[in-house]
Amino acid sequence: MRTAQHEFAAEQYGVRARDYVTSAVHSAGADLDQIEAELRGLGAARALDLGCGGGHVSYRAAPHVGEIIACDVTAAMLDAVAATAAERGLANITVRQAAAESLPFADAFFDVVLCRFSAHHWQNLEAGLREARRVLKPGGRAVFIDAIAPADPVLDTHLQAIELLRDISHVRDFTTAEWVAALARAGFAVTGVTIRKLLMEFPVWIARTRAPAAHAAAIRSLQDAAPAIVREHFAIAEDGSWDLEAATFVVRPA
Numbered sequence: 001m002r003t004a005q006h007e008f009a010a011e012q013y014g015v016r017a018r019d020y021v022t023s024a025v026h027s028a029g030a031d032l033d034q035i036e037a038e039l040r041g042l043g044a045a046r047a048l049d050l051g052c053g054g055g056h057v058s059y060r061a062a063p064h065v066g067e068i069i070a071c072d073v074t075a076a077m078l079d080a081v082a083a084t085a086a087e088r089g090l091a092n093i094t095v096r097q098a099a100a101e102s103l104p105f106a107d108a109f110f111d112v113v114l115c116r117f118s119a120h121h122w123q124n125l126e127a128g129l130r131e132a133r134r135v136l137k138p139g140g141r142a143v144f145i146d147a148i149a150p151a152d153p154v155l156d157t158h159l160q161a162i163e164l165l166r167d168i169s170h171v172r173d174f175t176t177a178e179w180v181a182a183l184a185r186a187g188f189a190v191t192g193v194t195i196r197k198l199l200m201e202f203p204v205w206i207a208r209t210r211a212p213a214a215h216a217a218a219i220r221s222l223q224d225a226a227p228a229i230v231r232e233h234f235a236i237a238e239d240g241s242w243d244l245e246a247a248t249f250v251v252r253p254a
Helices: 004-014 017-022 030-039 056-064 075-087 125-135 153-166 176-186 202-209 213-225 228-233
Strands: 046-050 067-072 093-097 110-116 136-149 188-200 242-253
Touching: 030 056, 030 110, 030 136, 030 188, 030 242, 046 056, 046 125, 056 067, 056 075, 056 093, 056 110, 067 075, 075 093, 110 125, 125 136, 125 176, 136 153, 136 176, 153 202, 153 213, 153 228, 176 188, 176 242, 188 202
Parallel strands: 046 067, 046 110, 067 093, 110 136
Antiparallel strands: 136 242, 188 242
């Protein structure tokens, strides 16, 4: 079931679909290399790219699985992914429109569930994780990757504030502890957690979401006025560029 929040997020990202297909930040990275390593040797497996965005997980996964379904709430994203898959000759990629909290797939339908930089847009993280667990086979595996918030409330508040100013469809970056607890409640056992720092180059970061100039200025104002603990943790540079932490959670059904 799509909610008003789902429609809002789809509207925000529909006009940016091609930007995310061509985004250098999203199309490469050690986390994608890790996903590819997890998939090698799976052969005929059926995989789900949950909240596929620009489809970069699907493009990397396609050579290693029998079928991958790229699923997203935004129709324009799916059109861009389907067109790019066709251009690259990746015939085993198909697309399906749906919200993470209400997936149109049977129980135990997938051997693998993959999710990268999507969950912070979900209206309900735990509902989405429960759905991911429901559609995953008992002997399957899953990988969830997302931005994470620091445990310190001062740092957390700063991060959520600038994320929302940059992208008004942002819901929340969760802490590592919140992720681990939510995964456990959804029926997953965490087998590995990898934390990585990603440099957010301010002009590129702002342009990708087409943030209004007033919002960009507000972010810079927050950064300039931030206490030392914030500036040091996020390594805020003179031009506003900063370091974001992202976590890769490798999990299996509990």
